[in-house]
C-alpha cells in the first residue's frame with residue numbers, strides 16, 4: 001500500500017518547514033531545492049501518499065487546477081518562459097526517490113538546451129530523439 005502514515009523522515013510531511021509558494025485545499029507548491037531550471041516547482045498533497053497514479057479523481061481535478069494556477073504565476077513572473085515539462089516518477093525503476101507524491105512543473109525557455117525535441121522522452125536519453 002502506498003498510502004502510509006505521515007513519517008518524520010518524509011521531507012514533504014512537514015510542510016510547515018517548507019517555503020510554500022501556492023496552495024489549494026489539499027495540495028501545496030514549493031520550489032525544488034535543486035531546480036532543473038529556474039522556477040522548477042513541486043505540487044505536493046498534504047496527505048502522505050506515495051504514488052501519483054493513486055490520486056483520487058477529485059484530487060486529480062484539484063491538482064490540475066493548481067498546476068494551471070502555478071503555470072500562470074510562473075509566466076507572470078518570467079516572460080522568458082516559453083514552455084513547460086510536467087511529470088512525476090512512479091516507482092523506483094522510474095526514478096522515484098521520495099515516496100510522497102510530488103509533481104514536477106518545469107519551466108522551459110528558448111535555448112535552455114540545444115535540442116529540446118522529445119521532451120519527457122528524455123527519461124530514456126537514447127530514445128529522446130526520434
Ligand SMILES: [Zn+2]
Nearest residue numbers: 010013048100
Ligand atoms: Zn510524506
